[in-house]
Amino acid sequence: MAKLEVGDRAPEFELPDASGRPVRLSQTLERGPVLLVFYPGDFSPVCTRQLCSYRDSYERFVSLGVQMLGISDDTIDKHRRFTEEHHFPFSLLADPQREVIDAYAGTGMMSGGRAHRAYFLVGQDGRLAYIFVEKVSVFYRGADELFDALRAALQVRAQAPK
Template sequence: MLQVGQPAPDFTLKTTSGAPFRLSDQRGRHVVLYFYPKDDTPGCTAEACSFRDQYEDFKDLGAEVVGVSSDSEASHQKFTQKHRLPFELLADTDGQVRKLYEVPRALLGLLPGRVTFVIDKEGVIQYIFNSLSGATDHVSNAKKVLSGLPA
């Protein structure tokens, strides 16, 4: 897996609206990039809603939240609308970005993993958290790390 202190690999994926999202375009602000298994599953919904409920805190810390799964843009649109998510979800339908970030599979390789990266304003990875079961821990841990970085 990638390591803290390494540059975050650049990528471009489509957002829920179909617009391209390029990580390098986010330079100058922190990014919380979280990979999750699947839209509308219990753990993934809890995680997304926790990011939603604390989204203003992330903005105040100078960070943008971005979720990534292999679900389609249409699935992301439904998930975003249903749960009123204020941040982008990216469609990594072929799993290339998941591979680029070396996100391991979970539960004996049956599920895509749940991994969160905190990337600073210069595009350097400052934190990596890998836990399939601790969905909302991803949110609290990312906030804690961001509070120690200059906004």
């Protein structure tokens, strides 16, 4: 896995959502910036708290024009059950082969060999505007902290010379 940096072109991917429909990054970017939220797994206590906090603050992210996609190596069926139980307004994408996880966040021992908890904001131009990878999998960026970081990253991009 090559280490991605802010300004790099985001690796393209297509993964199925909880309904089995394919979601392609480049097509999603046509509607605005995309926040990729990598997390170890559905129904775990920390991941559930994390994603529910984003659900509860989702309108704040939308106010920035940011779309959110959650990505783990769980199956389509498990994502469907997790989404139905917690009413997530954003899509969860299934990456059971961990190809996209490896291209972005990677896996680690602290997450039981599953995806690192990580955040990648992809600007509408397809370039990475914000990256944060948690060092310890039991921690996650709270909705307020994540919102502030995204707002700052988007402001920097808006002020950058074209």
